[in-house]
Amino acid sequence: MSVGMERGSSKHSPRVDDNMSQDVSGLVQGPGAGGSRVEEFRQPEPAGEDQPEPKTLTAGASRGGNPQGMSMDEVEARSRLGKFITMTALPGDRDALLANARENQAPADVIASLETLPDGTHYQTVSEVWAALGGKNETTRW
Known part of the structure; x- marks a missing residue:
């Protein structure tokens, strides 16, 4: 009795194949796949505990304050x-x-x-x- 392979890969076990397919699912399926590693780098990191949150500045403030x-x-x-x-x-x-x-x-x-x-x-x-x-x-x- 011969045991057939469930997967077409002779280089990896089925568990390794599953993990590898999840790793590339974001690349293969695109941004709508959810959980994609490709999108992680696009998310800005939150400010650290000792760093201020970013704020929107008014045009005057960004130029160095009010005119004298x-x-x-x-x-x-x-x-x-x-x-x-x-x-x-x-x-x-x-x-x-x-x-x-x-x-x-x-x-x-x-x-x-x-x-x-x-x-x-x-x-x-x-x-x-x-x-x-x-x-x-x-x-x-x-």
Whole structure:
């Protein structure tokens, strides 16, 4: 009576063949196979006990903090104003700024602020408009 092999391999035992097939299943079956070793290296390691968790930084913070003479709130408020006053309105006076802000769907508080600007004054930059509205701009670093 001859004993037939359950597997087609003459080099390994059935147990070794099973282990080897599991080792390559991620390569053969692709990423959806689950438990794939191929995917393990793509997972970031968690921070160690003595390491801080990664945090998302604001644009200002990643550039070294707030400009000298301005708080983060002031930077954000001036930036918000700049979203509604585009370069096509500058240089411009109050009416040009208001028209541009309305075209850009500026909220009521921005429109109300721009309406307080004096008539006949031309502004070259958003920073000039911001200063005319009572905002602080960065101080020059010499």
